[in-house]
Amino acid sequence: MKYLAASIALLTLTACEQQPAGEPVARARIDGKTQPAPSPSPTPTETPTIASQVESACRSIIFExxxxxxxxxxxxxxxIAMELGPDGEAPYRSLGALAKRRNARTIAFAMNGGMFDDEGKPIGYYVENSQRRKALNTADGAGNFHLKPNGVFFGSGDKWEVRATEDFLKNVTERPEFGTQSGPMLVIDGKIHPEITQNGPSRLIRNAVGVDDKGRAHFVITNAPLSFGRLARFYRDELNVKNALFLDGSVSSLWNPSTDRLDTGAPIGPIIVVERRSQSQ
Structure with a gap:
Protein backbone atom coordinates (compact mmCIF):
# COMPACT_ATOMS: atom_id res chain seq x y z
CA MET A 1 0.00 0.00 0.00
CA LYS A 2 1.16 3.50 -0.26
CA TYR A 3 2.94 4.10 2.96
CA LEU A 4 1.04 5.73 5.73
CA ALA A 5 1.61 9.37 6.31
CA ALA A 6 0.64 9.11 9.93
CA SER A 7 2.81 10.71 12.58
CA ILE A 8 5.46 8.73 14.46
CA ALA A 9 3.38 9.19 17.58
CA LEU A 10 0.71 6.90 16.17
CA LEU A 11 3.40 4.38 15.27
CA THR A 12 4.93 4.14 18.74
CA LEU A 13 3.64 2.32 18.48
CA THR A 14 2.09 -16.54 9.90
CA ALA A 15 5.56 -24.63 9.31
CA CYS A 16 6.12 -27.80 8.69
CA GLU A 17 9.52 -28.14 10.34
CA GLN A 18 9.91 -28.47 14.09
CA GLN A 19 10.07 -25.04 15.71
CA PRO A 20 12.93 -23.78 17.88
CA ALA A 21 13.42 -25.50 21.23
CA GLY A 22 10.94 -24.65 23.96
CA GLU A 23 7.24 -24.90 24.64
CA PRO A 24 4.90 -24.29 21.70
CA VAL A 25 3.40 -20.84 21.55
CA ALA A 26 -0.13 -22.27 21.69
CA ARG A 27 -1.88 -25.59 21.45
CA ALA A 28 -5.35 -24.22 20.59
CA ARG A 29 -6.72 -23.30 17.21
CA ILE A 30 -7.74 -19.74 16.54
CA ASP A 31 -11.39 -20.65 17.07
CA GLY A 32 -10.55 -22.22 20.44
CA LYS A 33 -11.61 -25.72 19.43
CA THR A 34 -9.46 -28.82 19.85
CA GLN A 35 -7.31 -29.52 16.81
CA PRO A 36 -9.15 -32.23 14.84
CA ALA A 37 -7.52 -35.46 13.74
CA PRO A 38 -6.09 -35.44 10.21
CA SER A 39 -8.71 -35.99 7.54
CA PRO A 40 -8.57 -39.37 5.78
CA SER A 41 -7.26 -39.55 2.24
CA PRO A 42 -9.88 -38.79 -0.39
CA THR A 43 -11.93 -41.76 -1.48
CA PRO A 44 -11.99 -42.64 -5.18
CA THR A 45 -15.33 -40.83 -5.52
CA GLU A 46 -13.95 -37.58 -4.12
CA THR A 47 -12.19 -34.96 -6.21
CA PRO A 48 -8.68 -34.48 -4.78
CA THR A 49 -7.76 -30.89 -3.99
CA ILE A 50 -4.41 -29.26 -3.43
CA ALA A 51 -5.31 -28.86 0.22
CA SER A 52 -5.87 -32.64 0.57
CA GLN A 53 -2.55 -33.57 -1.02
CA VAL A 54 0.02 -30.98 0.01
CA GLU A 55 1.35 -30.33 3.50
CA SER A 56 0.98 -26.73 4.59
CA ALA A 57 4.00 -24.55 5.30
CA CYS A 58 1.82 -22.41 7.57
CA ARG A 59 0.32 -22.91 11.04
CA SER A 60 -2.25 -21.02 13.06
CA ILE A 61 -1.20 -20.03 16.57
CA ILE A 62 -2.05 -17.65 19.39
CA PHE A 63 0.48 -15.18 20.78
CA GLU A 64 -0.46 -12.95 23.68
CA ILE A 80 11.78 -17.35 -2.87
CA ALA A 81 11.07 -14.79 -5.59
CA MET A 82 9.48 -11.39 -5.97
CA GLU A 83 6.63 -10.73 -8.41
CA LEU A 84 5.04 -7.41 -9.25
CA GLY A 85 3.02 -8.28 -12.35
CA PRO A 86 3.20 -10.10 -15.69
CA ASP A 87 6.17 -9.05 -17.86
CA GLY A 88 5.44 -5.75 -19.54
CA GLU A 89 2.08 -5.38 -17.85
CA ALA A 90 0.68 -3.48 -14.89
CA PRO A 91 1.12 -4.82 -11.33
CA TYR A 92 -1.16 -7.66 -10.24
CA ARG A 93 -2.50 -5.62 -7.29
CA SER A 94 -3.97 -8.81 -5.72
CA LEU A 95 -3.03 -12.36 -4.81
CA GLY A 96 -6.10 -13.52 -6.75
CA ALA A 97 -4.65 -12.08 -9.96
CA LEU A 98 -1.34 -13.84 -9.26
CA ALA A 99 -3.14 -17.11 -8.53
CA LYS A 100 -4.80 -17.04 -11.94
CA ARG A 101 -1.36 -17.01 -13.58
CA ARG A 102 0.42 -19.59 -11.44
CA ASN A 103 0.16 -23.35 -10.90
CA ALA A 104 -1.00 -23.59 -7.30
CA ARG A 105 0.67 -27.00 -6.88
CA THR A 106 4.08 -25.36 -7.13
CA ILE A 107 3.33 -22.62 -4.58
CA ALA A 108 3.96 -23.09 -0.87
CA PHE A 109 2.50 -19.66 -0.12
CA ALA A 110 2.63 -16.03 -1.23
CA MET A 111 2.30 -12.78 0.68
CA ASN A 112 2.36 -9.06 -0.07
CA GLY A 113 5.85 -7.78 0.54
CA GLY A 114 6.86 -4.14 0.54
CA MET A 115 5.34 -0.69 0.39
CA PHE A 116 4.21 0.91 -2.83
CA ASP A 117 2.73 3.94 -4.54
CA ASP A 118 -0.73 4.61 -5.97
CA GLU A 119 0.05 2.48 -9.05
CA GLY A 120 1.21 -0.49 -6.96
CA LYS A 121 4.88 0.06 -7.77
CA PRO A 122 7.51 -0.23 -5.02
CA ILE A 123 8.73 2.93 -3.33
CA GLY A 124 11.95 1.31 -2.17
CA TYR A 125 14.59 -1.16 -3.32
CA TYR A 126 13.08 -3.85 -5.52
CA VAL A 127 14.81 -6.70 -7.39
CA GLU A 128 12.98 -9.34 -9.42
CA ASN A 129 14.78 -12.15 -11.29
CA SER A 130 18.10 -10.43 -10.59
CA GLN A 131 16.85 -7.25 -12.29
CA ARG A 132 16.82 -4.12 -10.16
CA ARG A 133 13.65 -2.18 -10.84
CA LYS A 134 13.96 0.34 -8.03
CA ALA A 135 17.06 1.67 -6.31
CA LEU A 136 17.59 1.65 -2.55
CA ASN A 137 15.61 4.44 -0.89
CA THR A 138 17.52 6.24 1.87
CA ALA A 139 15.37 9.39 1.95
CA ASP A 140 13.79 10.76 5.09
CA GLY A 141 10.05 11.27 5.36
CA ALA A 142 6.89 10.53 7.25
CA GLY A 143 5.11 7.21 7.66
CA ASN A 144 6.09 3.63 8.40
CA PHE A 145 8.54 3.25 5.55
CA HIS A 146 10.66 6.15 6.74
CA LEU A 147 10.68 5.20 10.41
CA LYS A 148 14.42 4.56 10.49
CA PRO A 149 15.90 2.10 10.53
CA ASN A 150 13.90 0.52 7.76
CA GLY A 151 15.29 -2.52 5.94
CA VAL A 152 15.60 -4.95 3.06
CA PHE A 153 14.57 -8.60 2.70
CA PHE A 154 16.70 -10.18 -0.03
CA GLY A 155 18.48 -13.31 -1.17
CA SER A 156 19.96 -15.51 -3.86
CA GLY A 157 19.53 -19.26 -4.17
CA ASP A 158 19.11 -20.74 -0.68
CA LYS A 159 20.58 -17.81 1.25
CA TRP A 160 18.09 -15.23 2.50
CA GLU A 161 18.63 -12.24 4.77
CA VAL A 162 17.03 -9.25 6.43
CA ARG A 163 19.27 -6.24 6.95
CA ALA A 164 18.70 -2.66 8.02
CA THR A 165 18.99 -0.32 5.03
CA GLU A 166 22.28 1.28 6.11
CA ASP A 167 23.78 -2.17 6.79
CA PHE A 168 22.63 -3.32 3.35
CA LEU A 169 24.08 -0.23 1.70
CA LYS A 170 27.49 -0.66 3.35
CA ASN A 171 27.90 -4.43 3.17
CA VAL A 172 25.94 -5.91 0.25
CA THR A 173 27.97 -5.45 -2.92
CA GLU A 174 26.42 -8.05 -5.24
CA ARG A 175 22.92 -7.76 -6.59
CA PRO A 176 20.65 -10.46 -5.14
CA GLU A 177 18.16 -12.54 -7.12
CA PHE A 178 15.29 -10.94 -5.22
CA GLY A 179 14.89 -8.00 -2.87
CA THR A 180 12.26 -5.75 -1.37
CA GLN A 181 12.58 -2.74 0.93
CA SER A 182 10.08 -1.83 3.63
CA GLY A 183 9.95 -0.36 7.09
CA PRO A 184 10.28 -0.12 9.87
CA MET A 185 12.58 -2.88 11.02
CA LEU A 186 10.88 -4.68 13.91
CA VAL A 187 13.98 -6.32 15.37
CA ILE A 188 17.57 -5.22 14.74
CA ASP A 189 20.42 -7.41 15.97
CA GLY A 190 18.14 -8.97 18.57
CA LYS A 191 16.73 -5.68 19.87
CA ILE A 192 13.32 -4.20 19.18
CA HIS A 193 13.25 -1.01 17.10
CA PRO A 194 13.87 1.92 19.47
CA GLU A 195 10.72 3.76 18.34
CA ILE A 196 8.43 0.78 18.97
CA THR A 197 6.77 0.70 22.38
CA GLN A 198 5.61 -2.45 24.15
CA ASN A 199 2.01 -2.25 23.02
CA GLY A 200 1.28 1.03 21.26
CA PRO A 201 -2.14 2.35 20.22
CA SER A 202 -1.81 1.58 16.48
CA ARG A 203 -3.61 -1.76 15.92
CA LEU A 204 -3.91 -3.22 12.40
CA ILE A 205 -3.76 -6.48 10.47
CA ARG A 206 -0.02 -6.66 9.74
CA ASN A 207 2.58 -8.92 8.13
CA ALA A 208 6.33 -9.24 8.42
CA VAL A 209 9.36 -11.42 7.67
CA GLY A 210 12.49 -12.43 9.55
CA VAL A 211 15.35 -14.86 8.98
CA ASP A 212 16.71 -17.02 11.81
CA ASP A 213 20.22 -18.31 12.46
CA LYS A 214 19.46 -21.47 10.43
CA GLY A 215 18.67 -19.34 7.38
CA ARG A 216 14.94 -20.08 7.49
CA ALA A 217 12.53 -17.26 6.62
CA HIS A 218 9.65 -16.76 9.04
CA PHE A 219 6.63 -14.99 7.57
CA VAL A 220 3.85 -13.82 9.88
CA ILE A 221 0.43 -12.38 9.08
CA THR A 222 -1.90 -11.43 11.89
CA ASN A 223 -5.49 -12.62 11.90
CA ALA A 224 -6.60 -9.80 14.17
CA PRO A 225 -5.35 -6.27 14.70
CA LEU A 226 -2.23 -5.97 16.84
CA SER A 227 0.48 -3.47 17.74
CA PHE A 228 3.98 -3.17 16.33
CA GLY A 229 5.36 -4.08 19.76
CA ARG A 230 3.51 -7.38 20.01
CA LEU A 231 4.56 -8.39 16.50
CA ALA A 232 8.17 -7.48 17.25
CA ARG A 233 8.12 -9.50 20.49
CA PHE A 234 6.82 -12.56 18.65
CA TYR A 235 9.84 -12.46 16.38
CA ARG A 236 12.33 -11.77 19.14
CA ASP A 237 10.97 -13.92 21.97
CA GLU A 238 9.17 -16.83 20.27
CA LEU A 239 10.94 -17.23 16.94
CA ASN A 240 14.38 -16.14 18.19
CA VAL A 241 14.85 -14.04 15.06
CA LYS A 242 17.51 -11.35 15.37
CA ASN A 243 16.43 -9.29 12.35
CA ALA A 244 12.80 -8.90 11.32
CA LEU A 245 11.16 -6.48 8.89
CA PHE A 246 7.63 -5.08 8.86
CA LEU A 247 6.13 -5.61 5.40
CA ASP A 248 2.81 -3.74 5.59
CA GLY A 249 -0.45 -3.19 7.41
CA SER A 250 -4.15 -2.95 6.51
CA VAL A 251 -3.56 -4.55 3.08
CA SER A 252 -1.74 -7.61 4.47
CA SER A 253 -2.82 -10.80 2.67
CA LEU A 254 -1.83 -14.45 2.24
CA TRP A 255 -2.28 -17.13 -0.42
CA ASN A 256 -1.84 -20.63 0.99
CA PRO A 257 -2.98 -23.21 -1.62
CA SER A 258 -2.61 -26.12 0.80
CA THR A 259 -5.43 -24.73 2.96
CA ASP A 260 -7.39 -23.07 0.15
CA ARG A 261 -6.74 -19.67 1.71
CA LEU A 262 -6.69 -16.75 -0.73
CA ASP A 263 -7.11 -13.39 0.96
CA THR A 264 -8.84 -10.51 -0.79
CA GLY A 265 -9.04 -6.86 0.10
CA ALA A 266 -7.37 -3.58 -0.70
CA PRO A 267 -4.94 -3.45 -3.65
CA ILE A 268 -1.37 -4.54 -2.93
CA GLY A 269 2.01 -4.01 -4.60
CA PRO A 270 5.07 -6.29 -4.61
CA ILE A 271 4.43 -9.96 -3.84
CA ILE A 272 6.78 -12.45 -2.19
CA VAL A 273 6.27 -15.90 -3.73
CA VAL A 274 7.56 -18.99 -1.92
CA GLU A 275 7.74 -21.95 -4.29
CA ARG A 276 8.20 -25.63 -3.52
CA ARG A 277 11.42 -27.20 -4.71
CA SER A 278 10.88 -30.36 -6.73
CA GLN A 279 11.51 -33.59 -4.82
CA SER A 280 14.24 -34.52 -7.29
CA GLN A 281 16.39 -31.56 -6.25
Whole structure:
Protein backbone atom coordinates (compact mmCIF):
# COMPACT_ATOMS: atom_id res chain seq x y z
CA MET A 1 0.00 0.00 0.00
CA LYS A 2 1.16 3.50 -0.26
CA TYR A 3 2.94 4.10 2.96
CA LEU A 4 1.04 5.73 5.73
CA ALA A 5 1.61 9.37 6.31
CA ALA A 6 0.64 9.11 9.93
CA SER A 7 2.81 10.71 12.58
CA ILE A 8 5.46 8.73 14.46
CA ALA A 9 3.38 9.19 17.58
CA LEU A 10 0.71 6.90 16.17
CA LEU A 11 3.40 4.38 15.27
CA THR A 12 4.93 4.14 18.74
CA LEU A 13 3.64 2.32 18.48
CA THR A 14 2.09 -16.54 9.90
CA ALA A 15 5.56 -24.63 9.31
CA CYS A 16 6.12 -27.80 8.69
CA GLU A 17 9.52 -28.14 10.34
CA GLN A 18 9.91 -28.47 14.09
CA GLN A 19 10.07 -25.04 15.71
CA PRO A 20 12.93 -23.78 17.88
CA ALA A 21 13.42 -25.50 21.23
CA GLY A 22 10.94 -24.65 23.96
CA GLU A 23 7.24 -24.90 24.64
CA PRO A 24 4.90 -24.29 21.70
CA VAL A 25 3.40 -20.84 21.55
CA ALA A 26 -0.13 -22.27 21.69
CA ARG A 27 -1.88 -25.59 21.45
CA ALA A 28 -5.35 -24.22 20.59
CA ARG A 29 -6.72 -23.30 17.21
CA ILE A 30 -7.74 -19.74 16.54
CA ASP A 31 -11.39 -20.65 17.07
CA GLY A 32 -10.55 -22.22 20.44
CA LYS A 33 -11.61 -25.72 19.43
CA THR A 34 -9.46 -28.82 19.85
CA GLN A 35 -7.31 -29.52 16.81
CA PRO A 36 -9.15 -32.23 14.84
CA ALA A 37 -7.52 -35.46 13.74
CA PRO A 38 -6.09 -35.44 10.21
CA SER A 39 -8.71 -35.99 7.54
CA PRO A 40 -8.57 -39.37 5.78
CA SER A 41 -7.26 -39.55 2.24
CA PRO A 42 -9.88 -38.79 -0.39
CA THR A 43 -11.93 -41.76 -1.48
CA PRO A 44 -11.99 -42.64 -5.18
CA THR A 45 -15.33 -40.83 -5.52
CA GLU A 46 -13.95 -37.58 -4.12
CA THR A 47 -12.19 -34.96 -6.21
CA PRO A 48 -8.68 -34.48 -4.78
CA THR A 49 -7.76 -30.89 -3.99
CA ILE A 50 -4.41 -29.26 -3.43
CA ALA A 51 -5.31 -28.86 0.22
CA SER A 52 -5.87 -32.64 0.57
CA GLN A 53 -2.55 -33.57 -1.02
CA VAL A 54 0.02 -30.98 0.01
CA GLU A 55 1.35 -30.33 3.50
CA SER A 56 0.98 -26.73 4.59
CA ALA A 57 4.00 -24.55 5.30
CA CYS A 58 1.82 -22.41 7.57
CA ARG A 59 0.32 -22.91 11.04
CA SER A 60 -2.25 -21.02 13.06
CA ILE A 61 -1.20 -20.03 16.57
CA ILE A 62 -2.05 -17.65 19.39
CA PHE A 63 0.48 -15.18 20.78
CA GLU A 64 -0.46 -12.95 23.68
CA UNK A 65 -4.16 -13.50 22.93
CA UNK A 66 -3.74 -12.53 19.27
CA UNK A 67 -4.29 -15.07 16.46
CA UNK A 68 -1.46 -15.26 13.95
CA UNK A 69 -0.55 -17.32 10.90
CA UNK A 70 3.12 -18.28 10.81
CA UNK A 71 4.58 -19.58 7.53
CA UNK A 72 8.06 -21.09 7.38
CA UNK A 73 10.25 -21.11 4.27
CA UNK A 74 13.15 -23.58 4.47
CA UNK A 75 16.07 -23.28 2.03
CA UNK A 76 16.22 -27.01 1.30
CA UNK A 77 12.48 -27.14 0.53
CA UNK A 78 11.64 -23.76 -0.94
CA UNK A 79 12.79 -20.99 -3.23
CA ILE A 80 11.78 -17.35 -2.87
CA ALA A 81 11.07 -14.79 -5.59
CA MET A 82 9.48 -11.39 -5.97
CA GLU A 83 6.63 -10.73 -8.41
CA LEU A 84 5.04 -7.41 -9.25
CA GLY A 85 3.02 -8.28 -12.35
CA PRO A 86 3.20 -10.10 -15.69
CA ASP A 87 6.17 -9.05 -17.86
CA GLY A 88 5.44 -5.75 -19.54
CA GLU A 89 2.08 -5.38 -17.85
CA ALA A 90 0.68 -3.48 -14.89
CA PRO A 91 1.12 -4.82 -11.33
CA TYR A 92 -1.16 -7.66 -10.24
CA ARG A 93 -2.50 -5.62 -7.29
CA SER A 94 -3.97 -8.81 -5.72
CA LEU A 95 -3.03 -12.36 -4.81
CA GLY A 96 -6.10 -13.52 -6.75
CA ALA A 97 -4.65 -12.08 -9.96
CA LEU A 98 -1.34 -13.84 -9.26
CA ALA A 99 -3.14 -17.11 -8.53
CA LYS A 100 -4.80 -17.04 -11.94
CA ARG A 101 -1.36 -17.01 -13.58
CA ARG A 102 0.42 -19.59 -11.44
CA ASN A 103 0.16 -23.35 -10.90
CA ALA A 104 -1.00 -23.59 -7.30
CA ARG A 105 0.67 -27.00 -6.88
CA THR A 106 4.08 -25.36 -7.13
CA ILE A 107 3.33 -22.62 -4.58
CA ALA A 108 3.96 -23.09 -0.87
CA PHE A 109 2.50 -19.66 -0.12
CA ALA A 110 2.63 -16.03 -1.23
CA MET A 111 2.30 -12.78 0.68
CA ASN A 112 2.36 -9.06 -0.07
CA GLY A 113 5.85 -7.78 0.54
CA GLY A 114 6.86 -4.14 0.54
CA MET A 115 5.34 -0.69 0.39
CA PHE A 116 4.21 0.91 -2.83
CA ASP A 117 2.73 3.94 -4.54
CA ASP A 118 -0.73 4.61 -5.97
CA GLU A 119 0.05 2.48 -9.05
CA GLY A 120 1.21 -0.49 -6.96
CA LYS A 121 4.88 0.06 -7.77
CA PRO A 122 7.51 -0.23 -5.02
CA ILE A 123 8.73 2.93 -3.33
CA GLY A 124 11.95 1.31 -2.17
CA TYR A 125 14.59 -1.16 -3.32
CA TYR A 126 13.08 -3.85 -5.52
CA VAL A 127 14.81 -6.70 -7.39
CA GLU A 128 12.98 -9.34 -9.42
CA ASN A 129 14.78 -12.15 -11.29
CA SER A 130 18.10 -10.43 -10.59
CA GLN A 131 16.85 -7.25 -12.29
CA ARG A 132 16.82 -4.12 -10.16
CA ARG A 133 13.65 -2.18 -10.84
CA LYS A 134 13.96 0.34 -8.03
CA ALA A 135 17.06 1.67 -6.31
CA LEU A 136 17.59 1.65 -2.55
CA ASN A 137 15.61 4.44 -0.89
CA THR A 138 17.52 6.24 1.87
CA ALA A 139 15.37 9.39 1.95
CA ASP A 140 13.79 10.76 5.09
CA GLY A 141 10.05 11.27 5.36
CA ALA A 142 6.89 10.53 7.25
CA GLY A 143 5.11 7.21 7.66
CA ASN A 144 6.09 3.63 8.40
CA PHE A 145 8.54 3.25 5.55
CA HIS A 146 10.66 6.15 6.74
CA LEU A 147 10.68 5.20 10.41
CA LYS A 148 14.42 4.56 10.49
CA PRO A 149 15.90 2.10 10.53
CA ASN A 150 13.90 0.52 7.76
CA GLY A 151 15.29 -2.52 5.94
CA VAL A 152 15.60 -4.95 3.06
CA PHE A 153 14.57 -8.60 2.70
CA PHE A 154 16.70 -10.18 -0.03
CA GLY A 155 18.48 -13.31 -1.17
CA SER A 156 19.96 -15.51 -3.86
CA GLY A 157 19.53 -19.26 -4.17
CA ASP A 158 19.11 -20.74 -0.68
CA LYS A 159 20.58 -17.81 1.25
CA TRP A 160 18.09 -15.23 2.50
CA GLU A 161 18.63 -12.24 4.77
CA VAL A 162 17.03 -9.25 6.43
CA ARG A 163 19.27 -6.24 6.95
CA ALA A 164 18.70 -2.66 8.02
CA THR A 165 18.99 -0.32 5.03
CA GLU A 166 22.28 1.28 6.11
CA ASP A 167 23.78 -2.17 6.79
CA PHE A 168 22.63 -3.32 3.35
CA LEU A 169 24.08 -0.23 1.70
CA LYS A 170 27.49 -0.66 3.35
CA ASN A 171 27.90 -4.43 3.17
CA VAL A 172 25.94 -5.91 0.25
CA THR A 173 27.97 -5.45 -2.92
CA GLU A 174 26.42 -8.05 -5.24
CA ARG A 175 22.92 -7.76 -6.59
CA PRO A 176 20.65 -10.46 -5.14
CA GLU A 177 18.16 -12.54 -7.12
CA PHE A 178 15.29 -10.94 -5.22
CA GLY A 179 14.89 -8.00 -2.87
CA THR A 180 12.26 -5.75 -1.37
CA GLN A 181 12.58 -2.74 0.93
CA SER A 182 10.08 -1.83 3.63
CA GLY A 183 9.95 -0.36 7.09
CA PRO A 184 10.28 -0.12 9.87
CA MET A 185 12.58 -2.88 11.02
CA LEU A 186 10.88 -4.68 13.91
CA VAL A 187 13.98 -6.32 15.37
CA ILE A 188 17.57 -5.22 14.74
CA ASP A 189 20.42 -7.41 15.97
CA GLY A 190 18.14 -8.97 18.57
CA LYS A 191 16.73 -5.68 19.87
CA ILE A 192 13.32 -4.20 19.18
CA HIS A 193 13.25 -1.01 17.10
CA PRO A 194 13.87 1.92 19.47
CA GLU A 195 10.72 3.76 18.34
CA ILE A 196 8.43 0.78 18.97
CA THR A 197 6.77 0.70 22.38
CA GLN A 198 5.61 -2.45 24.15
CA ASN A 199 2.01 -2.25 23.02
CA GLY A 200 1.28 1.03 21.26
CA PRO A 201 -2.14 2.35 20.22
CA SER A 202 -1.81 1.58 16.48
CA ARG A 203 -3.61 -1.76 15.92
CA LEU A 204 -3.91 -3.22 12.40
CA ILE A 205 -3.76 -6.48 10.47
CA ARG A 206 -0.02 -6.66 9.74
CA ASN A 207 2.58 -8.92 8.13
CA ALA A 208 6.33 -9.24 8.42
CA VAL A 209 9.36 -11.42 7.67
CA GLY A 210 12.49 -12.43 9.55
CA VAL A 211 15.35 -14.86 8.98
CA ASP A 212 16.71 -17.02 11.81
CA ASP A 213 20.22 -18.31 12.46
CA LYS A 214 19.46 -21.47 10.43
CA GLY A 215 18.67 -19.34 7.38
CA ARG A 216 14.94 -20.08 7.49
CA ALA A 217 12.53 -17.26 6.62
CA HIS A 218 9.65 -16.76 9.04
CA PHE A 219 6.63 -14.99 7.57
CA VAL A 220 3.85 -13.82 9.88
CA ILE A 221 0.43 -12.38 9.08
CA THR A 222 -1.90 -11.43 11.89
CA ASN A 223 -5.49 -12.62 11.90
CA ALA A 224 -6.60 -9.80 14.17
CA PRO A 225 -5.35 -6.27 14.70
CA LEU A 226 -2.23 -5.97 16.84
CA SER A 227 0.48 -3.47 17.74
CA PHE A 228 3.98 -3.17 16.33
CA GLY A 229 5.36 -4.08 19.76
CA ARG A 230 3.51 -7.38 20.01
CA LEU A 231 4.56 -8.39 16.50
CA ALA A 232 8.17 -7.48 17.25
CA ARG A 233 8.12 -9.50 20.49
CA PHE A 234 6.82 -12.56 18.65
CA TYR A 235 9.84 -12.46 16.38
CA ARG A 236 12.33 -11.77 19.14
CA ASP A 237 10.97 -13.92 21.97
CA GLU A 238 9.17 -16.83 20.27
CA LEU A 239 10.94 -17.23 16.94
CA ASN A 240 14.38 -16.14 18.19
CA VAL A 241 14.85 -14.04 15.06
CA LYS A 242 17.51 -11.35 15.37
CA ASN A 243 16.43 -9.29 12.35
CA ALA A 244 12.80 -8.90 11.32
CA LEU A 245 11.16 -6.48 8.89
CA PHE A 246 7.63 -5.08 8.86
CA LEU A 247 6.13 -5.61 5.40
CA ASP A 248 2.81 -3.74 5.59
CA GLY A 249 -0.45 -3.19 7.41
CA SER A 250 -4.15 -2.95 6.51
CA VAL A 251 -3.56 -4.55 3.08
CA SER A 252 -1.74 -7.61 4.47
CA SER A 253 -2.82 -10.80 2.67
CA LEU A 254 -1.83 -14.45 2.24
CA TRP A 255 -2.28 -17.13 -0.42
CA ASN A 256 -1.84 -20.63 0.99
CA PRO A 257 -2.98 -23.21 -1.62
CA SER A 258 -2.61 -26.12 0.80
CA THR A 259 -5.43 -24.73 2.96
CA ASP A 260 -7.39 -23.07 0.15
CA ARG A 261 -6.74 -19.67 1.71
CA LEU A 262 -6.69 -16.75 -0.73
CA ASP A 263 -7.11 -13.39 0.96
CA THR A 264 -8.84 -10.51 -0.79
CA GLY A 265 -9.04 -6.86 0.10
CA ALA A 266 -7.37 -3.58 -0.70
CA PRO A 267 -4.94 -3.45 -3.65
CA ILE A 268 -1.37 -4.54 -2.93
CA GLY A 269 2.01 -4.01 -4.60
CA PRO A 270 5.07 -6.29 -4.61
CA ILE A 271 4.43 -9.96 -3.84
CA ILE A 272 6.78 -12.45 -2.19
CA VAL A 273 6.27 -15.90 -3.73
CA VAL A 274 7.56 -18.99 -1.92
CA GLU A 275 7.74 -21.95 -4.29
CA ARG A 276 8.20 -25.63 -3.52
CA ARG A 277 11.42 -27.20 -4.71
CA SER A 278 10.88 -30.36 -6.73
CA GLN A 279 11.51 -33.59 -4.82
CA SER A 280 14.24 -34.52 -7.29
CA GLN A 281 16.39 -31.56 -6.25
Missing amino acids: DTPLTHCLAIPSRHR
